[in-house]
Amino acid sequence: MSNRAAIRYAKAILQSTNKNNTGAVLFGDMQSVYDTIQGSRELQTVLQSPVIKAAEKKQALLSIFSGQSETTHSLINLLVENKRTSLLSKVAKSYIDLYNDMQGxxxxxxxxxxxxxxxxxxxxxxxxxxxxxxxxxxxxxxxxxxxxxxxxxxxxxxxxxxxxxxxxxxxxxxxxxxx
Missing domain, CATH: 3.30.429 (Macrophage Migration Inhibitory Factor)
Structure with missing residues (x-):
């Protein structure tokens, strides 16, 4: 179920970036997000934890990815709001795959x-x-x-x-x- 949800988020972002011609920028952001999460066991634990409050997760993610685009920050806010922060890595990976596919x-x-x-x-x-x-x-x-x-x-x-x-x-x- 979570993979399908991640793909839906990624497709929505891809459509948005296609309209704004910011797909390449977000592609770089998503590579950075994916690599950062995959490289940090602690961050993975924080994102999966039901004990850590959503506001704390949001603050941590926005500070870690402060150099990213506004679209990436909007995605983080949306995932926090929908209680789906655990999907961030999968959304990033799905976006990377979809973008590569679209570019051939x-x-x-x-x-x-x-x-x-x-x-x-x-x-x-x-x-x-x-x-x-x-x-x-x-x-x-x-x-x-x-x-x-x-x-x-x-x-x-x-x-x-x-x-x-x-x-x-x-x-x-x-x-x-x-x-």
């Missing part, structure tokens, strides 16, 4: 065991452009030593797992079947 930007996530070199990153972006048919590609790179080697590429709802850890799981499964 394909976002790809690649997970590797070690950081990608710039040449390899360029090759990955080139391959994603070829697969998606889009010239606008944004690559997010994550490092997870647990995959041992190889990579996991995710574009939209499609995932390609070429990690060594995945190959080990497949081998283990095959051995389990034969025993």
């Amino acid at each position: 930007v394909k976002v790809a996530n690649v997970t590797t065991a070690v950081p990608l070199s710039s040449d390899l990153e360029a090759n990955v972006i080139s391959k994603i452009k070829e697969l998606t048919g889009s010239e606008k590609v944004h690559l997010k790179s994550d490092i997870d030593p647990n995959i041992i080697g190889g990579f996991i590429l995710r574009v939209g709802d499609v995932q390609y797992d070429a990690s060594i850890a995945n190959q080990f799981r497949k081998l283990k499964k095959e051995f389990s079947k034969s025993i």
